[in-house]
Amino acid sequence: MPTKRRATLAAGLITIAAASSLHAAAQGERVTIKGEVIDTWCYFSGVMGSADAVVGSAHHTCALWCSAGGIPVGLLAEDGTVYMVLKIDGDDTSNGGDTQLQIASHTITADGMLYQRDGINYIVVSQVVADDDIINATHDDYGVIPGFAIPKSAKE
Amino acid sequence: MLMKHLIAILALLAAPAAAQDFSEGSEAKTWNLYAEVPARFVATVVDPLCELTGDCPENCGGGKRQLALLRMADDVMVLPLKNNQPAFTGAANELLAFCAQDVEVDGLMIDDPDIGAMNVYLVQKIRAAGTGEWTTASKWTTDWAAANPKAAGKGPWFRRDPRILAEIAREGYLGLGVEVDKPFIEEWLE
16 A cells, blocks of 8 residues: 555544544533432342332442442432432542442432433432432332331331 | 444444344343343443543553443443342442453443432353453452451451441441430340
């Protein structure tokens, strides 16, 4: 292949690679989101029933299990959008960290950066500006989900 | 890195415009989930916080962070939510040993756009790309036992985990306080 053509091909490939790199580094957007800190596996998979049943107080114990177990934590906004939490209040321990565990099922207002890629919303929370604790009293309608979340020994 | 981008973009250009079917060759076992789709594919294990923000510690964060799968065929970043254990356990521990490496995975995509489930995944098996030995993605509870030797005993890990027990002691099973728990539990376990 002539040198000039090789150089043109190389330049083209570099341009494509640069475009690919730009795609990979998603553009962030500053957002403030109010929502509930949820267990994304039970919510998305339906493994324990409808999405309404796997939020709030009914699902709190399971949300603790899943958060401690390293399942990604999400922020379920009031409009139904789920944001995957990658960092919260400076803590990047998204694989089972203490910060996210301590606010399982809480409704919070989070200030941070939103990144969207391949249909998934990711949020890097710079600050939890309000923590309303657990306000979604779903146990009134669903009891506890799963039913074995409270062991029989709890009655003793 | 440049070569990986080139391979990914060339693969993308060669792929059909429609969403691809990754179920061919999958040996994933059903979990009887409404929106599960078997999927076997080759990907690079990446740190999603690094990919999105440029905050890139060594070794994908060394186990602190969630990990993702950058699928080679279409450059889609798949987020695994779950490993293969029916025990409330995630997938990051299973992927960490393969940080920045190419792997082949087999498992279940969860595809339910009505609730926003897209490109999320349950990993059942994993192996370094091009090798023959599959590893079942079930090491989480072994990792937990090693990290929590004082919590040894009978019953599943989530009944013995010190952090979970502390949270329940503080806020109750419903998270609304032990005073709310008490009458509820009396009725629930009747």
